[in-house]
Amino acid sequence: MTHAHPNTPRSCAHHASRHGANSADQAEMLDLDAEVLTEHTAAITAWLPIEAAPRLIVDLGCGTGVGTFALLARFPEARVTAVDSSADHLQRLRGKACAAAVEDRVRTVPADLDAADWPNLGKPDLIWASASLHHMADPDRALRKVYNALKPGGLFAVVELAGLPRFLPEAAPKDRPGLEERCHAAADRQHAHHVPHRGANWGPKLTAAGFTVEGERTIAANVSGSRSAAVGRYALATLHRLRHAVADTLSPEDLAALDRLLDTDSPHNILRGNDLAVRTERTVWAARRN
Structure with missing residues (x-):
């Protein structure tokens, strides 16, 4: 059997996979989060201070694609490189990209973001990290890596939640x-x-890594079961x-x-x-x- 390169979209006919129980449960949670909080995520992407529409976006710790697909919708000319350590999540994301007919705009990259060396992510205009930084063993090192990966003038969006809904x-x-x-x-x-970094104030950490923080906003969601x-x-x-x-x-x-x-x-x-x-x-x- 010929295997597609892990950094490129696979054929839409080959996106099914076997998931372990824990991975499948986590993927289900991420998919439900995406479905229920679609408008909430869209409000966050709409708030970003974008100077020019990005052409290349990186979604760090993408999971099953909550941010990836929100960014594809927000920036219809952009391509997204989705990075995650879970092969199951990336395969699920590829399947959804195929179903939405946007597979040509998505590249998946398996990577451990706690590793000393990151894969080559190109020079993105926008890097998005939603609910991923607080999981990293050394988030300050990760912030420096993000700074070096971004195109000069590029934007880094950090999205964090205080806790479960x-x-x-x-x-x-x-x-x-x-x-x-x-x-x-x-x-x-x-x-x-x-998880000691959950709930951290990322503003000072971003400044220490060399960034200029252009804005901070807390966005609430209240979605009725009806x-x-x-x-x-x-x-x-x-x-x-x-x-x-x-x-x-x-x-x-x-x-x-x-x-x-x-x-x-x-x-x-x-x-x-x-x-x-x-x-x-x-x-x-x-x-x-x-």
Whole structure:
């Protein structure tokens, strides 16, 4: 069998792949995020201080393509190089590019962004990093690499979220009010140890790497479950992941209440209510290479 080069789009007839359970679950989450928060992501790309329409864009830590496809839509003349360490995610992205008939505008590059050497990304006009910098072992080194990779005058867009989305009213559920916030607080304590850069102020770090920060904005989203059936699937998937992360630290009462919310056979299941919504916010920094 002849294999396509990993840095080029594959034939649309060959985008199917086998995914491990964890990879498939993560990919499903990323795809739901893209579907539910399409307008939110579009609002971020629309805010970017673009001086001239970019021709070459790099999406660092692209996942299954949330940013890639938003950028393709925002800049119809541009090509995007999508970079990620997951071969499964890149293959899924290629499949979506084929389905959207934009495969000729997308190049996928497998790369570990924590490695000392990065692949040649050309000289992009715009580099986009959404929810990826905080995962890097040495983000300051990554910022310097981004600076060197950008074309002079090019723009770097850093998009970060403070935490997972919220889905329930503060007073929910009736038998354990504030349950969701307690779950998030437990997850935040874990992330403070394992993902110390989440929630960082990237402005000073960008300046230290040589960039000029031209703007910073926090953009909120509030998507009602009545607007999209995907909101329910997104809520279930997110809260299942949250339960897995914090089960050992919750009180028995909170864990039981969370299980009732997640049990699709329970009358307390979150999909049976009429107050489900996605509430989240992300902060974007726009930084120029001098």
